[in-house]
Every structure is written in structure tokens, then in C-alpha cells.
Amino acid sequence: MGAVNPPPSLRARAEAVMPGGVNSPVRAFRGVGGEPIHARRAEGAILETADGRRLVDFCMSFGPLILGHAHPDVTRAIAEAAARGTSYAVTTEAEIEMAETIRGAIPSVEKVRLVSSGTEACMTAVRLARGATGRNRILKFSGCYHGHADGLLVRAGSGVAGLAAATSAGIPASYVEHTLVARYNHLDDVERIVAEFGSDLAAIILEPVAANVGLLQPYKGFLREVRDLAARCGALLIFDEVITGFRLTFGSYQSVCRCGLRPDLVCLGKIIGGGLPVGALGGRADIMDRLAPLGPVYQAGTLSGNPVSVAAGLAALRRLKSDMPYDSLAQRTGAYVAGLAEAARKAGVTVQIPTIGSIFSLFFMDRVPASFEDIQQTNAERYKALFHSLLADGVYLPPSPFEVGFLSTAHDEALLEGTLPAWERAFAAAARVG
Numbered sequence: 001m002g003a004v005n006p007p008p009s010l011r012a013r014a015e016a017v018m019p020g021g022v023n024s025p026v027r028a029f030r031g032v033g034g035e036p037i038h039a040r041r042a043e044g045a046i047l048e049t050a051d052g053r054r055l056v057d058f059c060m061s062f063g064p065l066i067l068g069h070a071h072p073d074v075t076r077a078i079a080e081a082a083a084r085g086t087s088y089a090v091t092t093e094a095e096i097e098m099a100e101t102i103r104g105a106i107p108s109v110e111k112v113r114l115v116s117s118g119t120e121a122c123m124t125a126v127r128l129a130r131g132a133t134g135r136n137r138i139l140k141f142s143g144c145y146h147g148h149a150d151g152l153l154v155r156a157g158s159g160v161a162g163l164a165a166a167t168s169a170g171i172p173a174s175y176v177e178h179t180l181v182a183r184y185n186h187l188d189d190v191e192r193i194v195a196e197f198g199s200d201l202a203a204i205i206l207e208p209v210a211a212n213v214g215l216l217q218p219y220k221g222f223l224r225e226v227r228d229l230a231a232r233c234g235a236l237l238i239f240d241e242v243i244t245g246f247r248l249t250f251g252s253y254q255s256v257c258r259c260g261l262r263p264d265l266v267c268l269g270k271i272i273g274g275g276l277p278v279g280a281l282g283g284r285a286d287i288m289d290r291l292a293p294l295g296p297v298y299q300a301g302t303l304s305g306n307p308v309s310v311a312a313g314l315a316a317l318r319r320l321k322s323d324m325p326y327d328s329l330a331q332r333t334g335a336y337v338a339g340l341a342e343a344a345r346k347a348g349v350t351v352q353i354p355t356i357g358s359i360f361s362l363f364f365m366d367r368v369p370a371s372f373e374d375i376q377q378t379n380a381e382r383y384k385a386l387f388h389s390l391l392a393d394g395v396y397l398p399p400s401p402f403e404v405g406f407l408s409t410a411h412d413e414a415l416l417e418g419t420l421p422a423w424e425r426a427f428a429a430a431a432r433v434g
């Protein structure tokens, strides 16, 4: 009798039927190498893999899960909404409440359109800016990711940062010829581009805190200058707050910086869907009213404002509004990364751990990066060693040196404290890599 073949692994089955075995590239672990994990279930801060490992999750679905996995408010809202019907394609009171909630929380937002992903929100924002201004060009920043719409996939961060060519194949040059790119935190780039192309600039789009190449924070005054430059040349300013919206405060970055900064349009996603597919676009009423059916800028979606997504998002936002966990999340994150910095110091490895609110990232380099170009200096091999050591010890970081980590309200102090020995071993493993 021959040996019985073992059943094919999930990875083998996945790779046989899905490109790279995944439905979104970072999940394939190309950024860190090794065996990608497969999920079975998750609760709170714990992700359980298909082979039964329980991991303390710092990836947290790349951002939506500020309340942790399977928060009971959210899962109950989903079940109740689903039982009332999963899609009507007519307007519901819950959608109105969602739009009212967003408008109430974000000073620059007067009207809102719900869509189904962050990609769709950014794509629509850019189309709307072009339609409203009658101009063609847009300015984005290298390392800022605005979803995978054709014209925005130019030097776009995490998922593409590791690839040889930063721009995707399959995008005709003519689609991106109107996309101009400046370096983050480099006002001189913005000034030069505005001077040359300002009269045809429809929009300047950026993440006010860039969180798709690891974490990049704006220099003091940078956003204000960008706001002024956009206004002066008649371009709209679009803040992509798909990650930062409701992550740093109950609202958006314009409330965090307390500087009265008003973008013309804001893109949202992730947290406002409570872990279900969602996106939103909000802004000045005179601009938003250029959207169909009132205006000439077309945008539509069979599942836009989906009642189950909206119920999940509203449940999450209600919980956030009543608990206001932002200060305690920021404090817990700050204390935790101080512990990580100490573990790195003990291992004799130089690391930068920029942090804002409950977002952190890890760069193996000797100064805090200010731009995507700076981040290229990070030692990705060290990150890989760190990642795999942590994973073996039951701690799941984002599987790429160019993604940020997240804490949720479910990451309590005891749980965090319990991971510190794993970090000490992981930094020691990283230190062994040249």
C-alpha cells in the first residue's frame, strides 16, 4: 500500500483557484515571506487561525475594527438588520441617520453620499472635483493610498510599495497623465506643481496623516499651507480619512489638529462600516449637489447605503460616541509602544515607532521618516524577522513593513503586557539580521 496523500492545504487550494491565493494582495504575505495565515474566527483582540492558533491581532483588518472583532453591539445590529432584509435599493432612515451622524461629527461636511468601499469614495471624490471645477489634473502625494482606481494608483504605498513598479500594469498612460505627484511634507513640491499646473488643477488629495506606508505625520503647518495653496489656485482639497476618520476622535483629523482646517471633501470608510463593506464621501453642499441626480457628475451603486453595512456602522459609531474611548486608546497605545521601544533598546536595535491615537508603525531606521522616499531606508529584512518571531509567539502584526498596526478597545492592558516577552525575543531576532 502506498502512503496516503495528506489533504491539500488551504494555501494550496486557495492558490489553485484564486490569484496568489488571496482576494487582496497583502494577505499573501509577499511583504514578509513565509506561510500566509488563514482565519477561522475572531473575537475581541484575538484572531484564530484555521489551524487553531490564537493570535493577538494588531492588524485588525487594516483599520475598521476599533471596537475589536465581533463586538456584540455590531454583530447584534447585523443580525437584526439582515433579518429585516439585506438590500432594498430604496432609501432608509438608517442611511439618513448615518449621514446625519457623519455631518454632526465632521465640521466641513454638509452632505454625504454612501458608497461601498474606500476606493469608490476616493474615485468619486476625484470625479466630483473634476466635474465641479471643469479641470483635469489632480495632485497626490507619494505613499498616500487612495484605493485602487486607475488615476490614483500612482506611487500609492503599502500594497504596491513592495512591488518593483509602483504603478500597476493595466493602466494606460493616458489615464494617469493628469495625476501629479508631490512628496509628502515637501511644500516646495506642491508650490512648484501649483505654479505650473494650478489653473488646470481640480483637486489636491491626501491622507492628512498618511497610514498606508507605515505612519507619516504632517509637519506643523504643512496641511494649512496645502489648504491655502489649493484655495489660491481654485483646486478642491480632498482629505482621504478612510483610516483616520473616527479612529483618532469621534470625527476626523480636522478636529484632531484643532486648527480650523476645512477640506472641501472628505473620504471615509473602514470604521464607519463596523467591519462591513462601506465608504462615504462628504463635503460642502454646493459641491456635493453636483452629484447625480441633482448635478451632472454620475455616481451610483446597487448596494450603496446597504442596510446591513449601515446598521453595523451605526452600531459601532453609537458605541464610540457613548464610550468616547479615544483618550484611553491613545494613552494605552502610547504606553505600549514605550514598552516596545524599551524592548528594542534592550536588544540593541534601532527602531522608530511613530504613533498617533491607536495607530502605530515600526521602522528599522535611525530617524523618523517624513516622506515615502525616507521610508525606503527602512530595513525590511529586520521587519520580516520581527514579524515571524512574533507570529511564532502568537502575535500578529501587519504582514508588510509598509502597513500600520492598530489597537482596539479590546486590547486591554493585561493582554498587551503579556505580549512584551514576545517582542523582546522578536527584536533580538531582528537584531541578528544585518
Ligand SMILES: *Cc1c(COP(=O)(O)O)cnc(C)c1O
Residues within 6 Å of the ligand: 116, 117, 118, 119, 120, 122, 145, 146, 147, 148, 207, 211, 212, 240, 241, 242, 243, 269, 270, 278, 279
Ligand atoms: C483602505 C484605504 C482606502 C481604500 O479603501 P477600500 O475600502 O480598501 O477600498 C482608501 N484610502 C485610504 C487612506 C485607506 O486607508
